[in-house]
Amino acid sequence: MRDFRDAKAMAQTLRESLTTKAVTVSHSESLELVSRMLGVADWNTLSAMLHAERREAAAPIAKLKSATAIYPAVPLRDFVPFPGATFPLFVGRENTMLALNHAFEGTREMVCAIQRDATVDEPQSADVYEIGLLAQLVELERLSDGSIRVLTRGIRRVGLRSFAATNCGYRAEASELPESQSAAAPDLVRRTIQRFEDYAAAHGLLMPDVWLLLDQTRDIGHIADTIAPRMKLSVKDKYELLAILDPVKRLAKIDAMEDLSSRPLSPAYVATRRRALELADRRRHQFATLEHLLLALSEDGDAAPVLQTCNADLGTLRQNLTDYLDKELAHIVVETGTAEPTAAFQRVDRRAALHAQQVGNPGVTGVDALVALFPETRSPAARLLAEQGISRWRVDKAIAQASAKDKG
Template structure:
């Protein structure tokens, strides 16, 4: 049952209901009517009661306006942009070029429509997602090959009502989505920002000097969009995140995506990790390094398949890696105390592997993910030995994209 803390929501509901019956009242009038429903003389008195309770009114769900506006449109097939970010677009389709020409001539805004399938060259309304975005044309320049480069600043979300693909250029009719004030969730924002900074470190993402760029008034939806624009995800998952209109829920989902511990490891990879630790314990090494992990991965079916696809000799690689452990890591032999603690690089690679599995849409982290995650550690002997045996980042990534090393889950 509703109480006085829901007054603003009730007032808006009342206005919306009366509008459908062709009865129009102002926002202030609806607030006064709701105040009387609670037996309070006026809105100022009820507002004081709300503030005195220490609880804010429940934010109402986003509303979609019935009015539409028509703008030139750009359908995207390989990108899901997020509000508040400037994106470069390279445009070749004639109808898209015409739409940009019109937007430039009129100095008007654009609509960014999102295709469901990248293979569609001449999209219609049915080929596009329901959610679209307003955008502002920041820069517009032709290239020597006849294509165009445009810089666009993404604005608010809108609902796509219609879409035309006439020769004169793509155009769309859209309805705005009302965005109400969101709940104050400083702890959630802090967790999401902290997890993204860790993600950026793992992914070698250079953050702007003014990071985080949210200002003093941190709206959870804006924080979610700013971070989401920098996370690598399959396009379908990016759109699902874009389509979450509740700002707090969207930020919660972003935080979950950044939780590298949430992606489970396959049974084979769990055994591989235990084997790597065992190799360190056998040698009484104080730490388990990437070289211990590499030796274990050579016996991992998923990782071994990727290495073989790169034409690596697993027997030679195993011999060289074992020799490295026995001769080059003698300084790690511990006389007493705990042994076989994973190094920072070992843990970093584990995190990077989990992110790689997430970005590829894999349900579990595999040995192949772990192998690929070692290769960016270019200063490590493990990455160097892999490269010397033909296992490069490009070759391994291509093999995995072709399905090599995939485990049934």
């Protein structure tokens, strides 16, 4: 089998054979069945393997060496890919589709160029950043609306000497950018991975395959390029990571971005957080829960006005929270000791710091903590907010209104 179309033919034969036996399967299901018959986990993996085999046997049009080479190119509006990652692209611009067709007819390699401004419809050389990504095309699918979906895998960083639209679609002149040799930095690797675990937990990111990969490699560049695309950053910030050629410096930059300790608590929120712990201590509770925190936030100088803008009945909310703390938490009463924040309380702390960082607050406020509480959907605190019709969307809207009023 030399080409992925052979596998598709097998899938078609399988479907037809099953149909004669009154068994109906979809096209995608037949592809998955063929993949498993060949001992591969899924169709995407098999397709990538077959394309790689085909590419090895084909004579490339232009090999990237110390000089430059011309490649079909795809401008990306709001996405920054990294080496080693497999990612889908949805393409609709005519010059981009022409470039993809040309790439599939050749070596199946193209250059991804990141646009400086996503609103530019027909970018030229000045409209894209100087560093892009050489990528391998794995699979192309034409959609019913005329656009194209293409599965792509990043190979390595390249420098863009030129980028322009031609009769064959977008083309880029690219040169190789060899990375610096990775120095040993075990402490940096360990700290960055630990912080990324906290970062993922704060954002609700579930990526078990990533943890396995990070456990198995100590290639600093690969670790950095695995973490970077999964962080919630602007295109500009992600591009800055892509443009750092020294793997240690790149990982150190990621480590600094993940560091929440540099985001201080505002004096008002320090007092609110202390009040939440005191509410637990006063009841001799072993743990300070989200309900203690929400009760304190209902009197916070920043969070309480937002709750009122959302039409919260603060008196009723406080009474319901007090009843819950006094009647439902008898099982965590202890004779001595001070209350410790629960894991959920600590997650809210981390999310609040991230929210403050993302919106540009100089310090973490009660509003950041209120926003950070909503992902804890199973908590009684979130339930009591929902009973009053208070959602993350309404809180975000109230914050936007307050911000517009301040600017006005």
